[in-house]
């Protein structure tokens with residue numbers, strides 16, 4: 001089969017399309033013929049940076065060649081000896097082995113069935129591949145960790161991005177009042193997702209407009225969390241995607257009685273089934289910002305690296 005291999009961290013040109021053996025499956029895995037992949041910011045971090053590669057891919061001793069990628073949608077071609085819930089021909093999607101080796105930049109992937117869900121009939125492979133890591137992050141942040149309740153106010157930073165464009169409709173579905181931030185040209189998009197209020201973070205300080213959020217979803221680096229601490233009410237919850245609640249940030253959160261949690265998304269088939277159900281009922285929709293052919297995968301990386309302004313970047317086989 002063909003797969004993109006990375007032997008050395010660096011630019012997108014380090015991703016080389018080569019011929020490799022198809023993966024062998026374990027008893028609890030299926031072999032999936034990949035039909036679409038999606039690209040996340042973490043894919044770019046691991047391609048560029050050897051520490052990120054180690055932290056997210058958890059390489060074996062002396063491993064020198066990597067197949068990146070975690071999001072995929074495809075068709076089950078073979079099932080392992082213990083697999084009961086999936087059969088040959090099923091259309092499946094999932095976040096594979098995160099953290100660890102997902103190996104989805106390939107024509108075939110060995111996928112643990114505990115990480116998969118069936119793709120609803122109304123959803124394309126590209127839309128399904130888009131709704132893996134980013135949609136799971138939105139779900140796990142708001143439902144699993146923040147336990148967002150009806151009537152609560154939630155502030156979602158970067159509401160137009162991969163995570164944000166799933167988080168806004170999930171929060172609305174849960175009955176929350178949603179404030180979304182993005183730059184001005186994403187205003188209509190964020191409102192179309194169901195946000196009750198839009199804040200242009202380039203023109204306004206969101207913490208001067210929102211000071212009483214029950215929950216904040218913050219996907220930014222570093223000191224941005226101080227702004228979320230200002231925007232959340234005393235006793236509120238902040239889910240951070242990039243920054244720890246250590247040092248001065250932790251102290252500021254504690255001083256206000258704020259519960260802060262730095263989450264890491266995890267592969268989870270039960271949560272994927274929730275995502276499948278939300279897609280099937282059109283409660284969430286994947287917005288495909290750009291779609292590349294498999295041979296153009298390095299271009300998809302360059303696009304994500306240059307900035308993904310809206311929804312998801314996907315690669316189709």
Ligand SMILES: NC(=O)c1ccc[n+]([C@@H]2O[C@H](COP(=O)([O-])OP(=O)(O)OC[C@H]3O[C@@H](n4cnc5c(N)ncnc54)[C@H](OP(=O)(O)O)[C@@H]3O)[C@@H](O)[C@H]2O)c1
Nearest residue numbers: 041137158160161162163182183201219241264265308309
């Ligand atoms: N911890 C975890 O488990 C986890 C999981 C998923 C993602 N993440 C991280 O979360 C971040 C977001 O991921 P993503 O997939 O949503 O990225 P993405 O698809 O690349 O989206 C980025 C979005 O950020 C917006 N943006 C940039 N600066 C902003 C600011 N100061 N305020 C508000 N919005 C801003 C952009 O909107 P405009 O163009 O309108 O500015 C764009 O829509 C990434 O760093 C990613 O690595 C972490």
